């Protein structure tokens with residue numbers, strides 16, 4: 001259940017004016033005694049066309065990103081960190097740039113159907 005999840009240090013990276021995609025990060029803590037799966041994420045259409053769960057992989061010595069189609073598992077009592085160079089929320093088809101000090105609302109959808117909406121500040125930082 002989303003009620004047994006807490007989100008720590010959420011942030012989205014500020015983008016340049018014509019950016020078509022952006023990324024958001026946070027730590028997700030499962031305070032329950034059973035495993036949870038974050039299946040998908042969504043944002044309002046006024047922010048971006050779609051949001052996906054991604055991870056970063058090395059492919060032919062190149063960094064590339066892949067969608068996590070099975071979602072992200074958070075084991076009972078554990079924390080999973082989404083961070084630059086690792087797992088992240090990919091915002092695709094940005095409707096406007098992500099400007100520093102703005103907030104976007106990210107909706108997390110879990111395998112059991114429960115949802116959690118969280119406000120994510122846009123920060124201008126490198127990592």
Ligand SMILES: [Cu+2]
Pocket residue numbers: 054055065066088089090
């Ligand atoms: Cu990505």
